[in-house]
Amino acid sequence: MESQILTLSGVTKRLENFSLKNLSFSFPCGYIIGLIGTNGSGKTTLLHLLSGLYRQDEGSVQINGKSYPQDEKTLHDELGFVFQEQLFDRHKTLSENAGFYGKYYSSYSQSEFLSYCRDFELQTESRYRTLSKGEELKFQFAFALAHHPNLLLLDEPTANFDPQFRSRFLKCLKDFISDGKHSIVLATHLTADLDRIADYLLFLENGRILLADDMESIREKYRIVTGESYKIKLLPAELVIHTQAGEFGARAIVRHRHWLKYDKELAVALPTVEDLMYFFTKRRHKK
Numbered sequence: 001m002e003s004q005i006l007t008l009s010g011v012t013k014r015l016e017n018f019s020l021k022n023l024s025f026s027f028p029c030g031y032i033i034g035l036i037g038t039n040g041s042g043k044t045t046l047l048h049l050l051s052g053l054y055r056q057d058e059g060s061v062q063i064n065g066k067s068y069p070q071d072e073k074t075l076h077d078e079l080g081f082v083f084q085e086q087l088f089d090r091h092k093t094l095s096e097n098a099g100f101y102g103k104y105y106s107s108y109s110q111s112e113f114l115s116y117c118r119d120f121e122l123q124t125e126s127r128y129r130t131l132s133k134g135e136e137l138k139f140q141f142a143f144a145l146a147h148h149p150n151l152l153l154l155d156e157p158t159a160n161f162d163p164q165f166r167s168r169f170l171k172c173l174k175d176f177i178s179d180g181k182h183s184i185v186l187a188t189h190l191t192a193d194l195d196r197i198a199d200y201l202l203f204l205e206n207g208r209i210l211l212a213d214d215m216e217s218i219r220e221k222y223r224i225v226t227g228e229s230y231k232i233k234l235l236p237a238e239l240v241i242h243t244q245a246g247e248f249g250a251r252a253i254v255r256h257r258h259w260l261k262y263d264k265e266l267a268v269a270l271p272t273v274e275d276l277m278y279f280f281t282k283r284r285h286k287k
Contacts, residue, residue: 002029002030003029003064003065004027004062004064004065005027005028005029005064005150005151005183006025006026006027006033006050006062006063007025007061007062008023008024008059008060008061008062009024010022010023010024010058010059010060011023011056011059011060011061012056012057012058012059013045013054014057015045018040018042018045018207020042020045020046020207021208022058022059022208023059023208023209024059025202025209025212027183029064029181029182029183030177030179030180030181030182030183031183031184031199031200032173032174032177032183032184032186032198032199032200033183033184033186033198033199033200033201033202034186034194034198034200034201034215034273035047035185035186035187035188035202035204036187036188036189036191036194036201036202036204036273036276037203037204037205038205038277038281041204041205041206041207042204042206042207043155043187043204044084044155044187045207046204047081047155047185047187049061050079050185051079051081051083051153052068052072052075052076052079055068063078063079063151064078064150064151066078076104077105077106077107078149078150079150079153080144080145080147080149080151080152080153081140081144081152081154082137082140082141082144082152082153082155082157083140083153083155084155084156087140088128088139088140090127090128090129091128091129092127092128093124093125093126093127094122094123094124094126094131094139095110095113095114095124095125097128097139097143098124098142098143098146101143102146105147105148107148108146108147108148109146109147109148110146113142113143113146116141116142116145117139120138120165122135122138122142132160133160134160134161134165137157137160138161138165140157141157141169141172145172150181150182150183151182151183151184152173152183152184152186154184154185154187154188156187156188156189157169158188158190158193159190170193170196170197173186174197185202186198191272191274192274194273195272195273198273199214199215200213200214200215201213201218201276203276203280205281210280211280218271218276219270219271220256221255221256222241222253222254222256222270223253223254223256223262223268223270223271224251224252224268224269224270224271224275224279225253225254225268226249226266226267227249227263227265227266228249228250229243229245229249229250231263231265231266232250232252232266234263235254235260235262236260239254239255239256239257239260240252240254241253241254241255241279242279242280242282242283244278244279244282252279253271253276
């Protein structure tokens with residue numbers, strides 16, 4: 001049986017104007033978990049819970065079999081992050097920041113950090129406050145890799161990278177999990193990246209789970225059907241999740257069944273992550 005990197009049971013977190021509500025899911029070690037949802041859906045709040053910046057109000061959070069607060073020191077040592085918040089000293093250089101905060105990690109390597117900076121074209125003597133947003137996130141990524149975490153928590157990093165570095169970044173993520181012992185939670189609006197590299201998908205909307213499954217199962221369960229509206233209306237109504245009518249026809253997301261016969265004039269395709277976000281969000285807003 002595979003060990004679980006994340007297990008949440010009945011987790012609720014209340015903030016001033018938002019709540020995560022009764023989250024329960026489990027994901028195995030050694031994979032990339034894509035975290036998606038519209039703005040305000042709860043992605044960052046969840047990452048802050050996993051990182052220990054927040055504590056849940058109800059339920060339990062286990063990371064690789066460990067929990068806050070009793071295993072906080074060990075969990076801190078085993079987690080790496082790339083967050084949007086300013087969590088480093090803006091007046092120190094990159095090298096000074098890494099050397100100072102690296103002391104809190106048992107496996108941190110300054111030489112590896114410097115090597116990653118060279119690879120990522122970062123000037124280690126630059127002061128943190130002079131960095132662009134993309135450079136800040138590159139720095140955080142280099143620092144995280146240099147202290148050898150078991151789990152990487154990544155909050156919307158790729159949108160701030162140029163296309164060339166984004167491709168390199170995604171390759172680094174695949175390399176990171178290649179031994180089956182390391183895992184990643186990647187929150188991103190760039191859903192095409194998840195089509196390429198995600199093994200699992202966690203879809204939040206308004207603090208609740210819409211989908212939590214492996215990508216292979218999701219692609220098996222759903223289809224995007226495009227064609228004339230009246231032909232889509234002939235599909236079994238109980239299988240049609242949501243239909244979007246257009247000027248020249250319609251598109252629908254349906255629950256796929258092996259016995260389901262599609263009209264030969266309908267185009268049937270596997271859903272992309274963008275398709276899933278669009279149709280499931282539209283369905284909820286329609287209710």
